[in-house]
Amino acid sequence: MIERRGKLIGVGVGPGDPELMTLKAVRMIQEADRVILPQKEAKEARAYKIALGAVPALAGKCLLGLDFPMTRDKDLRDRQIQANYESLRSYLKAGEKLVFLTIGDPCIYSTFCYLKIYAEEEGYQTSLVNGIPSFVAAAARLNIPLCLDDEEVHLLNGKSHLAEGLALPGSKIVMKAGPCSEKLAEAVDKLPGARVYAVKDCGLPGEEVFNDIHELPGDYMLTVIVKE
Structure with missing residues (x-):
């Protein structure tokens, strides 16, 4: 499968204190073409407010807010995740570096990892940047x-x-x-x-x-x- 230029990166912003964000997380946000938040109103997302305290430049970034319903209905959850991936797919296709912000660490109970699977299946690069759990x-x-x-x-x-x-x-x-x-x-x-x-x-x-x-x-x- 041909690897495409677009990249999807899951970045952990830690639990709440902006001072606990890693230097790498800060750099990834600064270098991002677009920042994705797990809430439809992107600037209301907890992860956005945390990151803004460490990266003031985030206020000027292109944002994409996605809705992730809190449900135990696996079918509903899977349909929404697929719809969310379709919402960002065009940006990957255009070669953008997309940074998905998640509270805590993206390796622990993070919705990002579901999107990551879709991106990898289509040949896009993905990576994970740890945050403090x-x-x-x-x-x-x-x-x-x-x-x-x-x-x-x-x-x-x-x-x-x-x-x-x-x-x-x-x-x-x-x-x-x-x-x-x-x-x-x-x-x-x-x-x-x-x-x-x-x-x-x-x-x-x-x-x-x-x-x-x-x-x-x-x-x-x-x-x-x-x-x-």
């Missing part, structure tokens, strides 16, 4: 280590089998925990001696820290760390 930033905000010595770390999300995951040894991280906060509390109550830490909107102006599993908000952007 929310759970790493949350641990730093809480001033605690995630693991020491031979301690294990397990990454879960709100759709996981929480009871089984939380029963694993070591530190357990639950991402996107807000919608499952009640189920999470029930599971943690069955773990004697478990220590719970949680951060909502880590690094953003509305950041909040919680230590009581029964007081967690239902916000999507909630990261919970459960330690033995």
Whole structure:
């Protein structure tokens, strides 16, 4: 398959604090022909607001906002992702360097990786630029280590089998925990001696820290760390 000039790059902007963005992420945004945001109103996207704090030149870039519905309906999700790819396909065909901004890291639960598959199938170049994941930033905000010595770390999300995951040894991280906060509390109550830490909107102006599993908000952007 002939490789074409257009390139699609997934860039992580970190959890919220612009100072946590990497130098490479900043450079990719500066060099982009067009910046893609995972929200129809591009300038309202969380990733845009974070990146703007580190790259003021972003305000003058060509933007493309795409809608990604929050749904568990796989067919609906797949149709929307395909439609989103069609929305950016002409720019790839024209040889543009497209930078897709995602909060956290594009390798972890990112919608970008679905678009990446479509681009690669048509022979376009793709790449990933890491950002600091929310759970790493949350641990730093809480001033605690995630693991020491031979301690294990397990990454879960709100759709996981929480009871089984939380029963694993070591530190357990639950991402996107807000919608499952009640189920999470029930599971943690069955773990004697478990220590719970949680951060909502880590690094953003509305950041909040919680230590009581029964007081967690239902916000999507909630990261919970459960330690033995």
